[in-house]
Amino acid sequence: MAKSKSKYFRTKPLTLLQQLLRMTALHPNFKLKRLDQRRIVWEGVVTPSSLSDTYTVEVSYELHGSPRIAVLSPKLKRREDGKPIPHVFREEKLCLHHPPRREWHANKFIAETIIPWISLWLFYYEAWHATGEWLGGGVEHGGGAKI
Amino acid sequence: MLVTETATSQLDDLLNRIGVKLQISPTAYGQAEDRYNAIGDWLRAKGSPLAQYDPEIYPQGSLRIGTTVKPKGRNEYDLDLVCEFQMDWHLFPNPVDLLDIVWDRLYDNKTYRPMIERMNRCIRVNYANQFHLDILPACPNPEAGLYCVVVPDCDADDWKDSNPKGYALWFEGEARQARAEFKRKNAEPLPEQQAFEELEPLKRAVQLMKRHRDVVFEKTPNLAPISIVLTTLAAQHYRGQASVNEALSGILDGIIVNIPTYERLYVLNPTNPREDLSERWDDYPERYDAFVNFVRSFRDRWDELNEQRGIQNVKVVLEKMFGETIAKEVITEHLKALDTIREGGGLGVRKGSGIIGSATSAASVPVQRNTFYGEEQE
Numbered sequence: 001m002a003k004s005k006s007k008y009f010r011t012k013p014l015t016l017l018q019q020l021l022r023m024t025a026l027h028p029n030f031k032l033k034r035l036d037q038r039r040i041v042w043e044g045v046v047t048p049s050s051l052s053d054t055y056t057v058e059v060s061y062e063l064h065g066s067p068r069i070a071v072l073s074p075k076l077k078r079r080e081d082g083k084p085i086p087h088v089f090r091e092e093k094l095c096l097h098h099p100p101r102r103e104w105h106a107n108k109f110i111a112e113t114i115i116p117w118i119s120l121w122l123f124y125y126e127a128w129h130a131t132g133e134w135l136g137g138g139v140e141h142g143g144g145a146k147i
Numbered sequence: 148m149l150v151t152e153t154a155t156s157q158l159d160d161l162l163n164r165i166g167v168k169l170q171i172s173p174t175a176y177g178q179a180e181d182r183y184n185a186i187g188d189w190l191r192a193k194g195s196p197l198a199q200y201d202p203e204i205y206p207q208g209s210l211r212i213g214t215t216v217k218p219k220g221r222n223e224y225d226l227d228l229v230c231e232f233q234m235d236w237h238l239f240p241n242p243v244d245l246l247d248i249v250w251d252r253l254y255d256n257k258t259y260r261p262m263i264e265r266m267n268r269c270i271r272v273n274y275a276n277q278f279h280l281d282i283l284p285a286c287p288n289p290e291a292g293l294y295c296v297v298v299p300d301c302d303a304d305d306w307k308d309s310n311p312k313g314y315a316l317w318f319e320g321e322a323r324q325a326r327a328e329f330k331r332k333n334a335e336p337l338p339e340q341q342a343f344e345e346l347e348p349l350k351r352a353v354q355l356m357k358r359h360r361d362v363v364f365e366k367t368p369n370l371a372p373i374s375i376v377l378t379t380l381a382a383q384h385y386r387g388q389a390s391v392n393e394a395l396s397g398i399l400d401g402i403i404v405n406i407p408t409y410e411r412l413y414v415l416n417p418t419n420p421r422e423d424l425s426e427r428w429d430d431y432p433e434r435y436d437a438f439v440n441f442v443r444s445f446r447d448r449w450d451e452l453n454e455q456r457g458i459q460n461v462k463v464v465l466e467k468m469f470g471e472t473i474a475k476e477v478i479t480e481h482l483k484a485l486d487t488i489r490e491g492g493g494l495g496v497r498k499g500s501g502i503i504g505s506a507t508s509a510a511s512v513p514v515q516r517n518t519f520y521g522e523e524q525e
Contacts, residue, residue, distance in 0.1 A: 026512050028499050046501035049151040051158060053457040087521035095521035103517050116514040119501040120494070123151075124519075127482045129459035131475050135482040138519030 013063065013106030016040045023111040030059070030115065038063050043072070044115075048123035055122055059114065064106065067114050069094040071122075079129055086134040087121065094121050098139055149488070150481075152497070152504040155390050158453070160484075161461070162391045164477040165469055166351045169358055171215045171224050175277060179210070183228050183280055186272065189259070190230065195252055200232035204282065207311030212318050213346060214353040214378065219361040219470070224278040227269075229285050229311050231296060236286035242299035242306045245284045246270065267301050285309065291419070313418035318378065322349040324387035348394040349385045353378050355395060356445070359468050363441055370437040375424050376414045383417070392453070399446040406442075411435050489514065 020040060023030055030044035041060040047053070053074060061067040076085055076092055087095045096117040097103040104113050124136035150160040171179070187204040190197045208227035209215045215224055230249065239245055250270055253259040264271040269283040285296035294312035299305075356377045364371035384401025388394040406412050412435075416422035428435035445468075452464045458478060466474035485503075488494055495511030496503055506513040 026498055027501075029501060044501075048501060049157060049458070049503055050154040051151075051456065051458060051461050053460075087519040089521060095519055096517055098518035098520040101518055103515070112512060113515050113517070115501070116494075116496045116512055117517050119496045119503050120489075120514060120517070121519065123458070123503055124482070126458035127478055129457075130462035130478045133479065134519075135479065136519055138521070140521065 014109065016061075016063065019061065019110050022109045023115070026111040027115050030111075033058070034060075046118055046122060048119040048126070052123060052126055057118055059110065059118075061110060066099070066104070067110055069096065069114065069118060076125070077129075079132065081132070083132065085125070086128060087136075087138055094118065095138075096121055148508075149485075149494075149504045151485075152502060154453075155392055157481075158392045158461070159390050161465065161477050161481055162355060162395075163346075163351060164480055165358070165465070165473055166346065166354045166391075168473055168476065169216045169354050170213070171210075171217075171226075171278070175224070178274075179224075179226055179278055179280065182272075182274065183282075186253070186259070186280070186282065187230070189256055190249070190252055197232065197248060197252055200234045202230050202232050204228050204230045205312075207283070207315070209353075209357075209374065209378075211311065211315045212322075212350065212378075214350050214357070216354050216357045216361070219358075219365060222276045223274070225281065226278050227281050228283065229296070229298075230282050231285045231287065234286055236288065236297050236306060239286075241304075242297075243301050243304065245286070246299050246301065249282070249284050268298055268307075283309075295419075308419055308422060310416070310418045314416070317417045318382050321382040321385055322347040324349075324385065348388055348391045349382060351391040352385070352395040352398055353381045355391070355469070356381060356398075358470075359445055360441065362468065362470055363444075364437075367437075370434050372434070372438040372441060373424075373427075376438075379414050379417065379424060396449055396453075399442060399449060402442050403446055406439060412439075492516070 016035065016039075020032060020035065023042060024032075027044065029046065030042040032040070033043045034041040039060065039062045041058065043056065043058050046055050046057055048055075055074065056072045058070045058072055059067055070093055076088070078084055085092065089095055096114060120136060124134060128134050148156070150156045183204050183206075187202060189195070190202045190204075192198065205211075205228065206226070207229050210226045210228070215226075217224060232245070236242070246265075250263070250265060253263050253270065253272070259272060262273045264273065266281065269281040272280045272282065274280070283298055285298045288295045288297045288308065291308060292310070292313070294316075295308065295310045297306040298309050300307045357374055360371050360377065380402050381398045384398045384405075385394055386397050386401075388397055411428050411432075412425065413423055414425040416424050425435075428438070448464065448468055452461065452468070455461045455464055462474050462478050465477070485494065488505075492513065492515075493506050494503060494514040495506035495508060496514060497508070497511050499510075503514070504511055
């Protein structure tokens with residue numbers, strides 16, 4: 001979306017049908033699970049890299065809200081040393097973008113933003129288990145940028 | 148294509164990175180070259196009793212063929228050199244005399260005096276925290292064939308046949324079977340230090356075999372199969388695979404299939420079939436048993452490595468085989484290598500699977516810029 005129009009996005013978000021069509025075209029690995037007036041839910045299988053595990057994830061999006069992403073299986077785990085999983089909200093929803101930077105908003109396609117970011121998150125999650133370090137950058141609540 | 152797009156290229160990236168970490172750095176390599184050239188100058192200098200024999204020092208073994216491996220738990224690389232003298236070895240009734248003359252000449256130099264150590268077949272010059280140079284005196288033996296030399300053996304009190312240049316040429320020939328094009332210079336006196344992108348899969352496979360041996364036999368080094376045996380077997384069973392992973396699988400399979408049911412395996416010097424490189428297995432059958440077990444369990448671990456899914460699980464197997472620190476380091480590098488591409492908007496995910504790769508492919512969806520967010524939970 002052009003920057004000059006961004007102040008209007010709240011008045012004209014993409015419809016759930018538009019989101020669905022783009023998702024079907026770009027990510028056949030994401031199947032529609034539920035669709036009603038205000039809410040859409042997909043379930044997808046994602047393999048972030050060739051040597052990675054394959055994950056089942058659920059993406060649910062309510063109009064005027066922010067997409068919520070949960071990993072259904074295999075269950076996300078803390079590291080063996082007890083370190084908690086980085087970049088998740090409570091209930092272990094993935095934190096893929098920083099709202100103040102408007103990397104995602106209702107005028108953007110979930111298929112073009114959120115879905116690729118899920119792969120990236122999962123790849124860094126596996127490497128975090130392997131090394132103990134989050135190598136994907138980001139910011140923390142109340143903290144400065146890590147990139 | 149990015150390495151993450153196929154399992155083989157992704158594993159090869161990790162294995163190549165392990166190889167790079169193990170091999171001698173270009174800087175240390177250059178220093179070694181300077182050091183042994185200086186030693187050569189000293190042996191050749193005016194007033195040296197050896198000057199008339201025109202000594203020439205050249206690398207042999209892993210240094211020559213590019214398969215050096217950092218020793219485990221030690222900083223110094225073992226670098227092997229030959230010092231060839233243009234003299235008729237028949238004139239030396241006692242071959243140990245040759246070693247003595249070289250020793251005396253180095254002892255005359257105040258710099259070298261505290262650094263030298265007498266070994267069975269060579270003189271070792273120690274450079275603390277860097278490497279030691281093992282200098283093996285040799286005389287040409289043209290009757291035995293091209294590049295053939297004889298070297299003194301103190302334990303046997305006799306001359307032994309050797310052919311370091313011939314062996315290196317044979318090995319390089321086998322390594323060059325790789326289907327991929329590898330540019331190699333073969334110039335004297337030293338092959339150029341190779342960047343990992345261009346090091347042949349056979350050489351990487353040899354490095355990995357030697358490293359795994361060092362890990363397995365850390366507590367029982369006397370039982371460990373010697374490098375020349377592993378290197379020779381690797382080259383004999385290499386079939387030109389362009390992938391390090393596939394090369395090593397093929398080599399281990401080839402060795403295992405050729406282990407005889409009765410008697411032992413003989414590993415003969417390809418440039419001199421009368422020389423049994425594995426002769427020590429006659430006197431030490433427990434070493435042969437250790438070798439057979441080593442190869443079989445290596446093969447099992449290699450299968451295990453190829454079956455892993457999940458970077459963290461791949462890391463666990465790499466760690467078992469090659470050591471904890473190195474496994475962690477190469478995974479970190481593997482991920483970090485994506486940073487620049489990610490920042491430049493060059494990453495994509497493949498439609499239908501989500502596998503991260505290059506954004507330029509038609510079958511991929513570009514990864515837009517993002518900032519992972521979230522609370523630090525304690």
